[in-house]
Amino acid sequence: MWTLVIGLLGSLSFKAASGRQRYSPSLSRVQKLIVIVFDFKSFFCPLCLDSVKDFCDTLHSRDQDEFAIGVLVYESSDKKDEERSKKVIEKKLRGFIIGNSIQFPVILDHFHVFKDLIFEDTGIILLDRSRKILKKYSFPLTNKQLDEIFSFKDVDPRKDR
Amino acid sequence: MKFIKLLFLILIVGLSVSLHFLWGKEQKEILLEEVLSIGCLDDDSLFMWADVTTDLKGNIYVTDMMDYSIKKFNERGILMKKAGRRGQGPGEFIAVRLIEYFKGLIYVTDQSISGIQVFDEDLNYKKHIPLSLPILDFEIISEEMIAVSSPQIANPGRIIVIDSKGNSNVNIKHFGDMQNFWRNAVKFEIDNQGNLYTIFTFEDKIEKFDRNRKKLWSKSLLGKRKVKRRKTRVKIGPSELPMEVAYKDIALDNSANLFILGGHLSKNPSRDVYVLDKQGRHLTTFTLPESSHCIHVDHRNFLYARAGEGVTLKKFSIKYGKK
Numbered sequence: 001m002w003t004l005v006i007g008l009l010g011s012l013s014f015k016a017a018s019g020r021q022r023y024s025p026s027l028s029r030v031q032k033l034i035v036i037v038f039d040f041k042s043f044f045c046p047l048c049l050d051s052v053k054d055f056c057d058t059l060h061s062r063d064q065d066e067f068a069i070g071v072l073v074y075e076s077s078d079k080k081d082e083e084r085s086k087k088v089i090e091k092k093l094r095g096f097i098i099g100n101s102i103q104f105p106v107i108l109d110h111f112h113v114f115k116d117l118i119f120e121d122t123g124i125i126l127l128d129r130s131r132k133i134l135k136k137y138s139f140p141l142t143n144k145q146l147d148e149i150f151s152f153k154d155v156d157p158r159k160d161r
Numbered sequence: 162m163k164f165i166k167l168l169f170l171i172l173i174v175g176l177s178v179s180l181h182f183l184w185g186k187e188q189k190e191i192l193l194e195e196v197l198s199i200g201c202l203d204d205d206s207l208f209m210w211a212d213v214t215t216d217l218k219g220n221i222y223v224t225d226m227m228d229y230s231i232k233k234f235n236e237r238g239i240l241m242k243k244a245g246r247r248g249q250g251p252g253e254f255i256a257v258r259l260i261e262y263f264k265g266l267i268y269v270t271d272q273s274i275s276g277i278q279v280f281d282e283d284l285n286y287k288k289h290i291p292l293s294l295p296i297l298d299f300e301i302i303s304e305e306m307i308a309v310s311s312p313q314i315a316n317p318g319r320i321i322v323i324d325s326k327g328n329s330n331v332n333i334k335h336f337g338d339m340q341n342f343w344r345n346a347v348k349f350e351i352d353n354q355g356n357l358y359t360i361f362t363f364e365d366k367i368e369k370f371d372r373n374r375k376k377l378w379s380k381s382l383l384g385k386r387k388v389k390r391r392k393t394r395v396k397i398g399p400s401e402l403p404m405e406v407a408y409k410d411i412a413l414d415n416s417a418n419l420f421i422l423g424g425h426l427s428k429n430p431s432r433d434v435y436v437l438d439k440q441g442r443h444l445t446t447f448t449l450p451e452s453s454h455c456i457h458v459d460h461r462n463f464l465y466a467r468a469g470e471g472v473t474l475k476k477f478s479i480k481y482g483k484k
Contacts, residue, residue, distance in 0.1 A: 088202065088470050092209055092227050
């Protein structure tokens with residue numbers, strides 16, 4: 001299940017809800033993918049968002065937005081009209097992206113793929129092929145964890161087979 | 162001539178009596194007619210608005226929690242100005258919440274930032290009024306008098322009045338429960354005569370006090386039902402916490418009729434609006450088309466409420482009629 005999901009995220013290039021149109025780079029080219037799994041409930045907790053906001057700002061200041069993609073996990077508020085519920089969430093996501101100057105694409109977990117991925121709140125999945133890392137992290141992050149996420153090894157993809 | 166004067170007098174008395182009946186007893190129906198809708202699923206005007214106020218020209222000011230902003234719309238619903246961003250500096254917000262208009266100034270609170278920020282009608286930041294207490298509700302009485310409702314643990318049951326520097330000089334005591342301070346959570350309105358109307362957030366209680374803080378009446382509209390509560394395990398603080406809301410908001414129309422938005426205990430939760438007159442008589446109840454967390458009635462008797470789970474603001478004309 002994990003392999004399938006991560007592989008799908010890593011190999012696809014797609015448009016997502018964001019302040020700007022972005023394409024996620026192919027995993028084979030940049031060796032690293034940072035998946036930020038947002039819990040929609042945390043949008044209404046300003047204190048919960050502080051550390052997430054700091055992380056996104058750091059991501060941007062270190063020019064690593066291109067390695068990142070967000071996934072928004074949510075529960076439909078209207079079971080009878082899930083399509084409308086999805087549109088409401090998409091709209092609030094747009095506001096969140098604008099309000100927090102998010103520079104990477106964020107997609108809705110419409111099929112609830114990430115729903116049960118053992119995150120109680122917003123968390124991160126790091127895939128780093130060059131350092132052979134596949135890990136998950138929960139907020140707030142320690143300095144050691146931040147270093148681990150933001151570090152990467154320069155690898156010539158032609159040599160790394 | 163005398164006969165004409167007598168006839169005129171009888172006519173006036175008869176008109177007054179019939180008007181009394183019309184407004185006191187026969188005014189039992191309110192119909193809402195939607196006149197404006199701001200924000201929809203496909204645009205970016207509102208993301209999750211939290212509170213609304215209006216000025217005397219019909220402009221609409223809104224706090225939007227999702228993009229940390231305050232927004233000004235004209236009476237046709239066109240966005241005129243947006244201000245604010247995430248932060249804790251002047252003109253910035255973390256969890257922007259309440260908004261009030263008073264004589265050319267816009268007063269704004271934030272759940273995560275103490276005090277009240279003040280802006281002009283063009284949403285330019287002007288000043289900050291310091292206040293260390295959390296603000297549940299507030300009302301601008303004058304530039305030097307701001308009434309604030311705060312669920313305080315130390316001094317329960319007060320609505321305090323602060324000046325523009327944040328100094329507290331007057332208290333209005335209405336209720337005291339040291340064990341469960343949340344029971345003191347009230348929202349309120351003050352009419353032109355200085356009368357105070359309070360609704361309790363977690364209790365089925367609506368009260369009126371005169372300008373000397375003497376209680377004039379106390380009403381219950383929900384059969385004195387109690388909100389669901391759960392026990393807490395903390396040694397310090399309340400022994401139980403509420404899980405439901407009795408009343409969500411209060412507004413006054415230009416006849417000083419009270420509009421009270423019901424919460425979980427209402428037949429139509431978060432949609433039923435109870436209308437009472439100045440004497441506390443329950444005139445009628447009407448139901449909003451969609452659930453709302455707040456209501457606002459402007460000086461021209463237009464009602465504003467939420468729709469679309471917070472992405473839409475609707476404006477209704479209030480039509481009074483007989484059943």
